[in-house]
Amino acid sequence: MRVYLLFLSLFFCSLTFAQNTITGFVTDSNNQPIPGANIKVVGDSSGTVADFDGSFKLQSSKKLPFVIEVTSVGFGSKKVTISSANQKVSVQLLDEENKLDEIVVSASRTPERVIESPVTIERMGIADIKKSASATFYEGLENLKEVQMNTSSLTFKSINTRGFATVANTRFMQLVDGMDNSSPLLNFVLGNMIGVSEIDVQSVELLPGASSALYGANAFNGILFMNSKSPFTSQGITAYAKYGQTVQNAAGSNDYVDYGIRIAHAFSPKFAAKANFTYMRGTDWYATNYKDKTVVGRDRSNPNYDGINVYGDEVSTNLKGVGQSLAALGLIPVGAINLLPDYNVSRTGYDETSLTDNKASNTKIDFSLHYKPFENDFEIIWQSKFGYGNAVYQGANRYYLNDFFMQQHKLELKGKNFFVRGYTTNEDGGKSYDMLFTGINVNRVWKDDKTWFGQYAGQYVTSTLGGATPEQAHIAARSVADTGRLIPGTAAFKSAFNSVISEASVLSGSKLVDNSKIYHTDVNYNFKDLIDFAEIQVGGSYREYELNSHGRIYTDANGPIHYNDYGAYTQLTKKLLDDRLKFTGSVRYDKSKNFDGNISPRLSLVYSGGENKKHNFRASYQTGFRNPSTQDQYIGFNVGNAVLLGSAPDNLTRYSETLPVSTAVGQAFAGSANVIVTGLNAYNNSYTASSVAALSASGNPAVLKKTNVNYVKPEQVKAFELGYRSFLNGVSVDLNGYYNIYNDFIGNLNVVAPLYGTAQDAPNPLAGPTNAGTQSIHALQNGNFRAYQLYTNTDVEIKSMGFGVGLSKKVYKDFEVGVNYNYAEFKFDQAKDPSFEAGFNTPKHRVKASFGNEKLFDNFGFNVSGRWNSEYLWQSTMVDGMIDAATVIDAQINYNILKLKSTIKLGASNIGGKEYTQVLGAGLIGQQFFASWTINP
Template sequence: MKIYLFIVSLFFCGITYAQTSISGSVKDSKNQPVPGANVKVVGDSAGTVTDGDGNFSLSTTKKPPFDIEISSVGYGSTTATVTAANQKITVSLSEKETQLDEIVVSASRAPEKVRESPVTIERMTIKDVKKTASPTFYDGLENLKEVQMNTSSMSFKSINTRGFATVANTRFMQLVDGMDNSSPLLNFVLGNLIGVSDIDVASVELLPGASSALYGANAFNGILFMNSKSPFKYQGISTYVKYGQTNQKAAGANEYYDYGVRAAHKFNDYFAAKANFTYMRGTDWWATDYTDKTVEGRDRSHHNYNGMNVYGDEATTNIRSVGQSLVNLGLLPASALNVLPNENVSRTGYNEVDLTDNKVRNAKIDFSLHARPFGNENFEIIWQSKFGFGNSVYQGANRYYLNGFQMQQHKLEFTGKNFFVRGYYTTEDGGKSYDMLFTGLNINRAWKPDATWFGQYAGAFVQSTLAGATPTQAHLAARATADNGRFLPGTPEFQNAFNQVTSDPNVLTGSKLVDNSKIYHSDANYNFRDLIKFAEIQVGGSYRRYDLNSFGRIYTDTPQFGGIKYDEYGVYSQVQKKFMEDRLKFTGSVRYDKAENFDGNYSPRVSFVYSAGEAKNHIFRASFQTGFRNPTTQDQYIGFNVGNAILLGSAPDNLTRYEETLPVTSPLGQALVGTSTTINGNNAYYNSYTAQSATAFAALAPSNPVAAAALLVRTNVDLVKPETVKAFELGYRGEVKGFTYDINGYYNIYNDFIGNLTVVAPLYGTAQDAPDLTLGASNPGVQSVDALVTGNTRAFQLYTNTDIEIKSIGFGVGLAKKLPKNFEVSANYNYAEFNFDQAKDPSFEAGFNTPKHRVKATISNDNLFKNFGFNISGRWSDEYKWESTFADGMIDAATVIDAQISYLVPSIKSTFKLGATNIGGKEYRQLLGPGLIGQQYFLSLTVNP
């Protein structure tokens, strides 16, 4: 609080200078307004952008005469001289490719030209939003250099830059008007669920590398900034309507529509307000991958099938063990054990398409109030509220249907020429969301308990075999007997069970996800550029509190232990200085962050930018920076039963917060009815075997138990801690013969990389490395082996760090050219590779999940002939390996082409657009689990004031 009071006191130091006000308009050579043009006072930090009508106004402490510089993408820059206060200026821009002069803010937390950015930066302007061939601007981000999309659902796409990402991309941050819009419960961004409307987006900036020096822990592998339009600059009522169709082999042809409205008004120089509403609805890409998740080539005809998009078949058990239990209960003769195979059998599952309505919906509502007490940009107070509602599919360890999911953010911000202070909170409600895996499991169990189903299966298998059936025939007959009377999709019995299960949060009987988690966040920044002249110096800081509330469904916040709250904070400073006639720019930054459960961490960054050539059009940059990522709330406090394992976070107090009582069915081979034991997280971390060694043991144990026991490896991992990265980057930006180039290369060294380790904890005995089975039944190590043999175990997925250093390397090349007759072409290429010695840590999955090669290209013309324009975008990526807690496998190479044509009607300020995505028609995927991505056609009408 003292820091904030100090910063607030500095605000008023920065606004007591005499002001010179300037206003005017910017037009092109055809006398049309140029919206989004950058207007900057030469030799001063004051600047602004033109509104939708090309108008601008700004204030500066400089006294006339002085110059202002005006620039915009696609136009040459020009200067105008201000000779008097309150002067009005009209400027005309000529068309020219000037991407190097575009103003960006994110790389240094201060306005600067792209050419001066100390790190790689990609961006999307208002002009880019208007001409994109994608259904939305967010979809269009996929065409940026460095960006790879991971599509979990038509309405849920996550951005990946520089590798190591799944749908749950916790290494990537997304800020909307300065607010981190990650889910408090899940700790990652839910696409554009609560983002920005196409007609309200002012600019998008992407930093594809580590940015912890200025933005803290989560800006580890990239950060996206989405900024909305100010009602002071963009007024009036805008609206859009899109209608179209999606096509997919599995789902067929389905309607799609999307519409929105924006209303903004500047009441006077002191007050303005705006409101947005958008709504989208369509049919999702049906997920119909029925390949077995664990054994390549296995299909539904196999008795132990576990389908990719099939749920309920995760319930599996050894059929001979079932027979032993029936023998012990006198329900089968002992001779039956010789008939039953020593194999696992799974229950019959339900297809994903039968467990959802396969509809996607997203509604976004936001409003903001803007006050300028002094009538200018030097001090503005903003209240902003954002609401997002929708249905979508999220994929983590399982697949989850976010049904009626709600998320909202509320912000109060004080901002001005040299500072900002903001505070906001994010809260969410899971609505009627549910876990598809447990939906399938518990619909089956609502009809018939597992023990009954497997018992009937075993009995029918014995009967069929004794009647002369082959093993394959006996399995088919046994399943038919056990499935007799099963609830079938479309029947009232199925629907009643479905409704009951999806409204029940108890994983033993239901599948509902319950969540009311919150994040409270505040941050501040002050730039001393008006007080200190020898260099540009900034200071800032942030504070965050997590308030987790899953009612014990996902986290260990059960009534027994209460809620989970913990804090993080950070402070930073940055110095920038130009040398050698402003050709060399130095940037140095450092940040200190402290999280409640971990030691503090320093994140430095050093960069140099040198502008060569007479016109300074050849810009070389070099940077070194470090990044870090604190373990997420899930890494620390999850205690989530996903069926085949417990996901268990490793915060020190979480190990005892998780507790479970399980039956011990046959200790040391003796059936004891009613015996049970209680285990907690200490069993998982300190008394367990690695799953890999337990699997190897199980394969060899029937033939050679002594040799099999020698394969067992006791789990030996530390509790999770922050991961770090050292990032080295070189780059070049320049103009050569009309081409604009942007070339970058990076080399990253990751340490303490956070990942998952699956372990198997025996319910009795003591886990040991290669236990000696000759020591007798009283030996704790022998007892633990017996627990493995008899299935008295509990599987856990732990969160920990690998000791092995991981390295990644990559480079990208982008070029753009403005051709005669208003044609524009651009293309980019990215290479990415990583190095991890799997043999040194065979149980660890790095999950790079990134193609080695990616190529993208675009050709467009905003005015092909009178009022007609077009855009064609294509992208190709080669095949790559996908690793995740849901499934592992290969993603095929894909080529995708999107296109649109547009027609402008100036008289009604409207634009018609006809677009199509994936016009080649070949369906493709970006990860394992979701449905194949088909085609999407749309016709839109956009009206701007």
């Protein structure tokens, strides 16, 4: 509170300084304004950005005379001497389409040209955002080389690079103004739900490879930096409004609205503030994949159907076992048991479209206060960010994030050569719920499972005795069991639905509860002004997790789970051979509470060849690592057909549940109607799921294989990369190739734990009923087991490799063509670990291209972008299958109205209209049309 009062008092103070006010215009060679051009006082922190019409106003207390430098992407820079106060200048910049000269910071934590970066880096600036044909700048990132987008819903898109893609991408980090905006509970980024407004974006930088040496454990497969504009250099009121429609076969045509405003002002050279507000709403892509999750070709006519986007049909039981229970109670003759088939039937489920309103929305609010107490680059920043909205997240199930809320608060001190920042991230699950358990428990509100299956079995027997075929008997049995079923849209259904989503217990509800937090601090210092020999940096970080799902997702029913990690790094950069050879060496040490420390080194060389040093060759090697996430360690989440179980030792004993044993078939072995199981059963007394499936298919217990699984530990990667960048005859060239070797790769293992007996390899069924191995076989064959999905590491080495080619050129006047290609594959000997899923989830071939002209004629521009990917295998905790090849074309036209300081844009995504998917189980992506109006200061 004191910090807020301090800044508020500064906000209303009137500070006066001796000022020089310089005004002017920035234009190109055609005398057209260059909006967004940067104007900076050389040797001073003063600076500003040109307005929409190219005009600027710069205030500086620096003593005359001094020099200003004017720069803009795609143009050569120019310096102008300022010799008098209130001087007016006119600056004309010449075209210089060489994006390899852009300045980036993320690759080495220090400013350097893209062409000198020791690793592959992609960048999107203000001009690129304006050209993007996508509905949002975040979606436009998909057109960058190396980027693969995974769309779970309209408002939840995750970015991935270099393979092993998931919606919950814990191997990829995203920083917004230095803050990791991953979910504290789940450890992955929720797209741009608490990101940055597109009118506040200064630049986006992407490192597609392992970056652990500088950024720690989570930057395992890549890292994205989104940097916002400073209120000192980008002032005024900016606003935008978009209206359009989304079009999908399943959902039809629906309105799409997106608008925002940015207000920024520098009250003096020492104090500035800004605020942003954005709001977006639309209709989500309907998820209507009704294929069976587990059996190819099985459809709703099958008695044991389990649809991908159908929930409640996961509840399944053996029909003959039901008959045995009914006979034991005297409800059917004992002889009628033989009329029942010896296979499972499932309850009738509800389609996803009946369990969500399919509304997507996102509200973002942020503000920051900036104070420069001295006449140098030292700055104090307080920043607060708030994100709120609805989205669908897909993990082991589909989850509706309803009124989900997340906030971040940061205090940062930074100067020319250092920064110190601390921030906290808090989240609230709101009214979020699990769709699978919504379907299960809406069914149970109406009729409990025992009654439903009893009615099904009884009618099946009756129909069979009446001469019905098995198919006819199943239809009649389901009709009788479903009599009175709650129908979506009715008052009875709505009442049951609202009751279920408001209750957290999976026994009767589906609500997701989350009040988790992260506390994080970073520090970095660059000794370049103190040490001449080389540029040396040191830094470190500390993070504290507070997991608090109230026992719903994690084993934290008795209170929050706390754990921490920390790390420290140093880096040395040295230029040799007349500055042609640049050496960078860095090393980082990281330690997490439950694991031994890890050391991550990185070595790189960049050589600039040719007379003008325009041929730049780079090579790098680094080891990266990833600590197991909070899910990998502490989850204890019942997802219906299995329990997701983390392997932290205290987690296994903390997870406990009481399960019923079918007394008709298990009493002689179990001795009780209920069994208490813990996480230790899953890890120490279970069979691999693949061997249990083999038992079911063959009936031969000799195929059973006892689970031999270790507790999860950090995974490592050895990453090798080669690259070449140049600007040849007007063509920007960027080539790269990589080869990664993964050890102790973290993944999931599906196992089945019998509720009684002892799991053992190839148990002998003839050993007798008191033998522990025989008992475990009996448990499996009679449905007395619990399925688990464990987090562990594979002992099999995984390798991935790929290369990329990026080319761009102005082909005629201002017409620009860009094309890039990426190849990616991985190698994993599945036979050595048949139950392990690596989940590469990446197309082998991807091609992207763009064609546009921002100066087609006065104030008018256009851009067309297209992308294609080959088909690929998708593996996830929810469903496995193939994702088809897809071709997508986006286009936009824009017109600048200088008198109104406005840009009008008309755009369309997927103009070909063929729907495609990026996440198996999510909705097919249709078309999106929009018109936008942006007003610049």
